[in-house]
Amino acid sequence: MSAVTRDALLDTLTEAVVWLEGGVVRGLNRAAEELFVISSERAAGRVPIEILRNFRLEQIALSGGEIELELSGKILHAKGVTGGLVLEDITQQRKRETELREVVAVLSHEFRTPVAAIKSLLEAIALEPPQEQRGRFVDLSLQEVERLVRLVEDLTVGFRPQAERTFPMLEAFERVQRLTLEEFERRGVTLETQLTSAMVRCDPDKLVQVFLNLLENSARHGPNPGLVRVTAMLENGFVRVIVQDQGGALEDYERIFEAHRRGPQSRGSGMGLYVVRSIVTAWGGRVNGHHHSAQGGNEFSFTVPAA
Numbered sequence: 001m002s003a004v005t006r007d008a009l010l011d012t013l014t015e016a017v018v019w020l021e022g023g024v025v026r027g028l029n030r031a032a033e034e035l036f037v038i039s040s041e042r043a044a045g046r047v048p049i050e051i052l053r054n055f056r057l058e059q060i061a062l063s064g065g066e067i068e069l070e071l072s073g074k075i076l077h078a079k080g081v082t083g084g085l086v087l088e089d090i091t092q093q094r095k096r097e098t099e100l101r102e103v104v105a106v107l108s109h110e111f112r113t114p115v116a117a118i119k120s121l122l123e124a125i126a127l128e129p130p131q132e133q134r135g136r137f138v139d140l141s142l143q144e145v146e147r148l149v150r151l152v153e154d155l156t157v158g159f160r161p162q163a164e165r166t167f168p169m170l171e172a173f174e175r176v177q178r179l180t181l182e183e184f185e186r187r188g189v190t191l192e193t194q195l196t197s198a199m200v201r202c203d204p205d206k207l208v209q210v211f212l213n214l215l216e217n218s219a220r221h222g223p224n225p226g227l228v229r230v231t232a233m234l235e236n237g238f239v240r241v242i243v244q245d246q247g248g249a250l251e252d253y254e255r256i257f258e259a260h261r262r263g264p265q266s267r268g269s270g271m272g273l274y275v276v277r278s279i280v281t282a283w284g285g286r287v288n289g290h291h292h293s294a295q296g297g298n299e300f301s302f303t304v305p306a307a
Contacts, residue, residue: 010029010030011029011030011031013029013031014031014088014089015031015086015087015088015089016028016029016031016032016034016035016036016076016086016087016088016089017029017031017032017084017085017086017087018032018043018048018051018052018061018084018085018087019083019084020048020061020062020083020084020085021083023047023048023062024045024046024047024048025043025044025045025046025047025048025050025051026044026045027040027043027044028040028043028051032087035071035072035074035087036051036052036053038051048061048062048085052085054069054071056069057069057071057078057085057087060078060079060080060085061080061084061085062080063080064080064081065079065080066078066079066080068090074089074091075089075090075091075094076088076089076090077090111148113179113209113212113213114144114145114147114148115148117140117141117144117179118141118144118145118148120182121137121138121140121141121144122141124137125137125138125141140178140179143175144179147205147208163203163204163205164201164202164203164283165201165203165204166199166200166201166307167199167200167204168197168198168199168200169195169196169197169198169199169200169207169232169239169304170195170197171204172204172207172208172211173193173195173211173230175208176208176211176212176215177191179208179212180212180215180216180219183216183219184219184228187219187220187224187225187226188224188225188226189218189219189222189224189225189226189227189228190225190226190227190228191215191228191229191230192227192228192229192230193229193230193231194229194230194231194232195230195231195232196232196233196234196239198232198234198239198306198307199306199307200239200304200305200306200307201305201306201307202283202304202305203283206279206283207304209275209276209279210275210276210279210280210302210304211241213272213273213275213276214243214276214300214302215228215230215243216272217272217273217300218243218244218245218247218298218300219245221245221247221298222245222246222247222297222298223246223247226245226246226247227245227246228243228244228245229242229243229244229245230242230243230244231244234306235303237305237306238285238303238304238305238306239303239304239305239306240301240302240303241301241302241303241304242299242300242301243299243300243301244292244297244298244299245297245298246296246297247297247298249291249298250289250291250298253288253289253290253291256273256289257273257274257276257277257287257289258274273289273300276300276302280302280303280304283304283305284305285302285303285304285305286302286303287300287301287302287303288300288301289301
């Protein structure tokens with residue numbers, strides 16, 4: 001194979017290729033020129049460290065082996081081969097793997113809520129309540145089973161709001177009230193509401209999840225017995241929802257929305273508020289939290305598009 005044919009062939013590769021001979025660089029393909037910001041002509045005849053600017057890469061190029069490292073803002077898989085070094089950009093691959101891990105963590109957290117609700121409802125049905133009450137429990141169980149079906153569908157299409165429709169926000173909140181009633185009563189938490197009858201446009205199940213996570217968070221981390229207040233108002237094309245509790249101030253209201261970030265007294269997975277932020281930002285809303293110094297307690301708010 002002629003040098004011209006070889007160079008043309010190597011330039012078609014997406015991997016960066018540095019070929020060596022006698023311990024010095026003999027050339028680079030186009031991808032390597034872009035990666036190391038130097039032409040093949042200028043690189044020829046130099047020792048590897050001058051071009052690679054990384055002692056680990058030089059060692060792999062001269063002695064063989066494989067490593068993974070970050071270079072010029074990219075994650076690279078480098079492999080030393082006979083007569084050279086091949087570098088593959090795996091940045092997007094690692095990003096997808098990270099996103100997949102986050103999706104699995106988020107979905108596992110979301111599964112817990114409907115599963116716990118179904119378990120409680122089935123236990124209540126097993127106690128043989130009156131027929132009317134039993135029918136209501138069955139209806140609620142079926143609603144939660146439908147949520148589980150949608151979550152399973154999320155596994156195949158990625159974690160994002162789906163099935164958007166226009167509906168009264170109160171429709172979603174009434175479902176949440178039914179699902180949280182037992183826990184609030186058990187903890188002695190009183191729920192006060194001042195909600196708008198506005199129509200919103202989003203995925204109803206995702207809105208239910210946001211409400212559930214915020215209300216359960218307030219009930220579990222505020223004082224028991226205590227008070228949780230939920231208010232909502234129209235604001236610049238969105239409905240702004242505020243959930244207030246009487247809990248003590250937190251250390252960092254920004255980082256608490258990160259994955260696996262738990263409060264000092266929390267025994268949960270640390271995914272609840274991360275789930276909230278993921279859902280709200282996906283439909284174009286905003287979410288934040290702070291300590292309400294005037295009234296005392298924590299305040300978390302989010303916005304959802306008004307219809």
